[in-house]
Amino acid sequence: MTLRTRLLAGGLLLIAAPAAAQTAPVSEVIVSAARLPTPLIDLSGAKVIDRAEIERRNAVVAADVLDTVPGAALSRNGAFGGVTSLRLRGMASDKSLVLIDGVPVNDPSQPAGSYDFAGLDLADVDRIEILAGPQGSLWGSDAIGGVVNVVTRETDGVRASAEAGSYDTWRATGAAGVTGERGAFSVSGAAFRSAGISKADARDGNTERDAFKNLTAGAAGRFEATPGVTLEGRLRYNRAKSEYDSFGGPTGVIDGPDTSDVESLSGFARATVKGPWGFSHAFTADVSTIERAYGGAFPYEAEGGRNTWRWMARQDESRPLALAFGLERENQREDTGDGRRTTHNTAAFAIARWAPAARLSFSASLRRDDPEAFKGRTTLRLSGRGDLGAGFSLAASFGQGFKVPSLYQSTYPCFECAAPGPNTALKPERAEGYDLTLGWEDPQGRGGASVTLYRLKVRDRIDYAYPTGYLNIARSRSTGVEAQGRWALGGGFAVRGGYAWTDAEDTLAGAQLRVPRHSGSLGLDWTGARLQAAALARAQSGAPDTGGRIKGFTTVELSGSYRLSTRARLTLRVENLFDRHYQAAYGYGEPGRSAYAGVSLAY
Numbered sequence: 001m002t003l004r005t006r007l008l009a010g011g012l013l014l015i016a017a018p019a020a021a022q023t024a025p026v027s028e029v030i031v032s033a034a035r036l037p038t039p040l041i042d043l044s045g046a047k048v049i050d051r052a053e054i055e056r057r058n059a060v061v062a063a064d065v066l067d068t069v070p071g072a073a074l075s076r077n078g079a080f081g082g083v084t085s086l087r088l089r090g091m092a093s094d095k096s097l098v099l100i101d102g103v104p105v106n107d108p109s110q111p112a113g114s115y116d117f118a119g120l121d122l123a124d125v126d127r128i129e130i131l132a133g134p135q136g137s138l139w140g141s142d143a144i145g146g147v148v149n150v151v152t153r154e155t156d157g158v159r160a161s162a163e164a165g166s167y168d169t170w171r172a173t174g175a176a177g178v179t180g181e182r183g184a185f186s187v188s189g190a191a192f193r194s195a196g197i198s199k200a201d202a203r204d205g206n207t208e209r210d211a212f213k214n215l216t217a218g219a220a221g222r223f224e225a226t227p228g229v230t231l232e233g234r235l236r237y238n239r240a241k242s243e244y245d246s247f248g249g250p251t252g253v254i255d256g257p258d259t260s261d262v263e264s265l266s267g268f269a270r271a272t273v274k275g276p277w278g279f280s281h282a283f284t285a286d287v288s289t290i291e292r293a294y295g296g297a298f299p300y301e302a303e304g305g306r307n308t309w310r311w312m313a314r315q316d317e318s319r320p321l322a323l324a325f326g327l328e329r330e331n332q333r334e335d336t337g338d339g340r341r342t343t344h345n346t347a348a349f350a351i352a353r354w355a356p357a358a359r360l361s362f363s364a365s366l367r368r369d370d371p372e373a374f375k376g377r378t379t380l381r382l383s384g385r386g387d388l389g390a391g392f393s394l395a396a397s398f399g400q401g402f403k404v405p406s407l408y409q410s411t412y413p414c415f416e417c418a419a420p421g422p423n424t425a426l427k428p429e430r431a432e433g434y435d436l437t438l439g440w441e442d443p444q445g446r447g448g449a450s451v452t453l454y455r456l457k458v459r460d461r462i463d464y465a466y467p468t469g470y471l472n473i474a475r476s477r478s479t480g481v482e483a484q485g486r487w488a489l490g491g492g493f494a495v496r497g498g499y500a501w502t503d504a505e506d507t508l509a510g511a512q513l514r515v516p517r518h519s520g521s522l523g524l525d526w527t528g529a530r531l532q533a534a535a536l537a538r539a540q541s542g543a544p545d546t547g548g549r550i551k552g553f554t555t556v557e558l559s560g561s562y563r564l565s566t567r568a569r570l571t572l573r574v575e576n577l578f579d580r581h582y583q584a585a586y587g588y589g590e591p592g593r594s595a596y597a598g599v600s601l602a603y
């Protein structure tokens with residue numbers, strides 16, 4: 001780790017001041033990913049990136065804002081469309097469940113069932129909720145490292161924007177909608193195109209530029225059919241076409257003719273009916289599909305999908321004792337060219353939150369999953385929060401999680417098993433996690449800070465062992481600290497930042513997992529009558545990676561906007577201000593200094 005990185009990381013730990021800061025007081029931010037909507041302040045280790053943060057940074061894709069969340073490590077196989085993986089609390093990307101409007105979108109056709117953030121445009125996103133640590137009792141399989149819920153927004157009126165800049169890059173977005181007494185309807189779209197850079201690092205002699213095209217479209221609607229009956233639905237489509245480079249030479253990643261074309265669709269339809277005793281009953285059908293086609297030296301196609309039927313009864317969360325419970329049935333399928341495979345899971349869950357006093361709250365959730373090909377699993381989560389006075393609070397939680405082997409893993413031939421064919425002895429991964437959060441909110445509303453300590457253990461972790469196949473041969477342990485905060489300095493200035501120390505290792509092999517031990521960010525914002533500006537420094541230490549080890553790095557970005565009128569503003573962002581060379585994944589390049597300017601309109 002460089003001296004610059006050490007100084008920045010140490011300073012951030014002392015300041016404990018944050019990137020995922022909300023404009024509203026923390027006590028007013030409600031997290032829907034908790035299933036029983038819960039104030040952010042009651043959730044130990046939870047974080048929310050709101051729309052104000054997205055617009056302050058003029059961010060384009062989810063990776064632009066997730067890389068400053070303490071405890072979230074991003075790896076990208078080259079800028080502009082390279083596969084982008086998220087690791088929460090040191091765990092591999094397949095250990096986190098990703099939702100869009102509550103719909104699971106992890107890819108069943110990927111070997112381990114992970115999610116690629118490369119094409120997740122932020123134009124239609126209202127906020128991103130992150131629940132770190134095992135969340136099996138809320139969402140079932142895959143939520144070992146945590147849950148990321150992307151919540152899209154409704155539009156009332158018309159919005160449009162356009163931006164252009166370095167590397168022949170342009171982006172255009174638009175949305176239109178109407179909101180009335182009985183409902184709302186809106187549509188949105190975003191198009192992005194860039195000639196890009198070489199995804200294989202140019203310093204290794206690679207010069208071929210790899211283009212990226214991304215198209216996103218969405219629709220949202222809700223309607224009060226009769227008093228007490230509400231119908232709603234959302235649909236989101238994305239198509240991402242990228243040129244990419246792969247490992248294949250003495251320097252690692254080299255220029256090549258490879259291409260990918262990925263189409264995905266997710267959405268839900270829901271009917272909510274008010275019932276007796278303060279309960280509302282929601283009947284939901286959701287779906288997500290993905291089709292991937294790869295061209296080049298080794299053409300390849302894959303298709304996957306999942307759909308869920310769910311009934312959930314929920315009380316008004318403002319009650320001293322609020323309850324939620326339900327049933328769900330999920331079906332998954334995948335086809336990687338050698339046949340179609342399917343599986344299903346049936347689950348029952350219950351959630352309770354009790355606030356016996358204004359300064360004290362407790363919650364508990366319990367879930368039973370019955371996967372088709374594996375033993376049933378029961379997971380539990382307990383948490384509590386107390387107000388200590390003078391703005392201080394203490395929250396703690398214990399959670400369990402599990403991950404059923406993916407369709408690919410459970411059907412992959414075991415070449416050294418007693419009987420030929422899939423490894424029938426493969427079993428789900430298991431996890432337990434604890435965390436403790438000390439928070440402080442200034443009574444005058446000028447800011448706040450929090451520090452979270454956590455420990456996470458994963459047993460029966462599935463790894464590929466050549467030439468045998470997939471086996472339960474590993475264990476993981478992650479211990480860490482996550483610090484974040486914000487403070488208004490006066491005169492329109494505010495400081496925010498975050499820091500994470502992550503000690504994650506494969507305990508059987510005694511090796512560090514693929515996450516930096518130190519990472520952090522520090523930002524300074526200024527807001528005037530018409531002008532808004534922000535500077536953000538981000539740093540991380542070195543970390544092991546596939547093929548080698550990436551070095552620590554520090555980058556600085558600038559962003560700002562100028563309000564021309566109540567309806568129009570100009571935007572500007574400068575990335576990698578000091579033109580540093582760095583890699584977010586071993587062998588893959590990142591852009592040098594680049595600038596983008598645009599205009600945004602709202603009517």
